[in-house]
Amino acid sequence: MPSPATTDREPAHHGLxxxxxxxxxxxxxxxxxxxxxxxxxxxxxxxxxxxKRVR
Numbered sequence: 001m002p003s004p005a006t007t008d009r010e011p012a013h014h015g016l017x018x019x020x021x022x023x024x025x026x027x028x029x030x031x032x033x034x035x036x037x038x039x040x041x042x043x044x045x046x047x048x049x050x051x052k053r054v055r
Contacts, residue, residue, distance in 0.1 A: 013021050022029045026037075033041070042048065 013024070016024075019029065027033050032038075
């Protein structure tokens with residue numbers, strides 16, 4: 001069964017070369033995100049949090 005991060009068409013982000021992840025994220029490898037883009041990302045993509053795993 002594939003991981004939730006994979007699809008039939010594309011590998012998960014951790015299986016891609018760094019330059020491809022950077023390109024898909026719409027950022028710059030050397031400079032990172034601008035302050036404005038970083039501030040807008042949570043509203044557009046949700047909070048940057050990890051969910052606690054239930055054991």
